[in-house]
Amino acid sequence: MMLAERSRRTAVILAWLGVLTPLTGLHKFYLGQPFWGAVYIVLGLVIPIPKVACAIEGVMLLRQSSDDFDQRWSKTNKVAPATATLDPAQISALGVALRELDTLRQEGLISELEFEQKRRQLLDQVA
Known part of the structure; x- marks a missing residue:
């Protein structure tokens, strides 16, 4: 046991x-x-x-x-982990922004590096 x-x-x-x-x-x-x-x-x-x-x-x-x-x-957690509440509108806006960034990348208007930097910035705003 x-x-x-x-x-x-x-x-x-x-x-x-x-x-x-x-x-x-x-x-x-x-x-x-x-x-x-x-x-x-x-x-x-x-x-x-x-x-x-x-x-x-x-x-x-x-x-x-x-x-x-x-x-x-000890195997038990004495402090409950904090749960982040995300606004569905914020998640939706993030999805739209990421799709727009991907479109710009596919059309060659931004480089892979710029795409990755902006994608990380957007994701960091949510986290």
Whole structure:
């Protein structure tokens, strides 16, 4: 089962548990990185480098603010994305302007570069 909200405290405890016990990499599984968790476990059986990495990551997770941790590791969005409302008349006018530009380009009255610049300007006005 995937956890939507991950606790920074739990991640730090699991990272430090990897330093103190042979169970290196549990924090990676908790943070949704099973490949790296498996790499830590396999390498932890042979060499002590994953223990050092767990200690460093434990300190990094501890120093990270709660907001930064949530932004990076939590799967839920706390802020709803802003939706832009576009006026249908504005969209219609944009379509007409783009068609007129394309006609000018096809007739050779403006170059490809001019067409692209003006097209981008029109699209940037809407966005």
